[in-house]
Amino acid sequence: MSELLGFSGVRQRFSGNQTLTLPDWTLQRGEHCLIMGPSGSGKTTMLSLAGGLLTADAGHVSLDRQPLHELGEAQRDRLRARCVGLIFQTLHLVSALNVGRNLALAQYLAGQTVDWDRIRTLLTELAVDHLIQRKPDTLSQGQAQRVAIARATVTSPQLVLADEPTAALDDRNCERTIELLLSQAQACGASLVIATHDQRLKSYIKTTIQLDVPT
Numbered sequence: 495m496s497e498l499l500g501f502s503g504v505r506q507r508f509s510g511n512q513t514l515t516l517p518d519w520t521l522q523r524g525e526h527c528l529i530m531g532p533s534g535s536g537k538t539t540m541l542s543l544a545g546g547l548l549t550a551d552a553g554h555v556s557l558d559r560q561p562l563h564e565l566g567e568a569q570r571d572r573l574r575a576r577c578v579g580l581i582f583q584t585l586h587l588v589s590a591l592n593v594g595r596n597l598a599l600a601q602y603l604a605g606q607t608v609d610w611d612r613i614r615t616l617l618t619e620l621a622v623d624h625l626i627q628r629k630p631d632t633l634s635q636g637q638a639q640r641v642a643i644a645r646a647t648v649t650s651p652q653l654v655l656a657d658e659p660t661a662a663l664d665d666r667n668c669e670r671t672i673e674l675l676l677s678q679a680q681a682c683g684a685s686l687v688i689a690t691h692d693q694r695l696k697s698y699i700k701t702t703i704q705l706d707v708p709t
């Protein structure tokens with residue numbers, strides 16, 4: 495195993511003099527982890543730092559052995575497109591593009607050749623292949639979430655980051671969603687990191703980082 499993600503001495507300052515101190519953390523390739531803690535404890539911030547969407551005010555975050563603070567914004571964007579699949583609470587599908595083209599765009603941004611066979615196969619696995627020509631705004635919440643899982647994994651990333659993917663779901667749909675995330679992560683050998691309040695996920699992923707209420 496080798497290190498995929500590392501946090502050391504990370505602190506993030508927000509307006510109002512609030513400072514979040516995050517625990518040191520190492521994630522090995524292929525390892526999965528839950529980030530748990532009360533509202534405001536920094537779960538979403540930790541995912542954003544891991545994916546290079548935010549840069550730490552103090553300390554270091556490294557992804558794929560590259561220290562993110564040493565990279566320029568464009569380099570971080572490229573690294574993220576190549577290595578990371580994101581499933582955030584607002585799904586950020588591109589509304590002007592249909593479902594298939596949303597996946598094709600992710601491949602293009604990752605520097606890959608657009609592979610329509612892979613796109614169709616993945617949408618079929620997630621049971622949304624019939625929606626390939628639909629625009630995101632016309633999908634139900636559950637359909638859009640499946641498309642977001644497909645978009646996050648179509649590039650075979652090393653790291654999949656998901657923010658509260660099961661928060662509003664009943665037990666049956668929670669089980670479906672976590673099983674899809676785990677099977678897609680496994681298919682590309684990716685690590686899955688989920689920020690969540692959802693205690694149900696503990697039976698699927700054993701490693702947990704527990705954040706405290708900020709002081």
Ligand SMILES: Nc1ncnc2c1ncn2[C@@H]1O[C@H](COP(=O)(O)OP(=O)(O)OP(=O)(O)O)[C@@H](O)[C@H]1O
Nearest residue numbers: 508509514531532533534535536537538539540708
């Ligand atoms: N852009 C921002 N500007 C100011 N403060 C922020 C910003 N983003 C986050 N914070 C603050 O940082 C702290 C951590 O926020 P974060 O969203 O990471 O928490 P969380 O654990 O994901 O919470 P929740 O469970 O409610 O999603 C909170 O106190 C929040 O108010």
Ligand SMILES: [Mg+2]
Nearest residue numbers: 537538539657
């Ligand atoms: Mg959050």
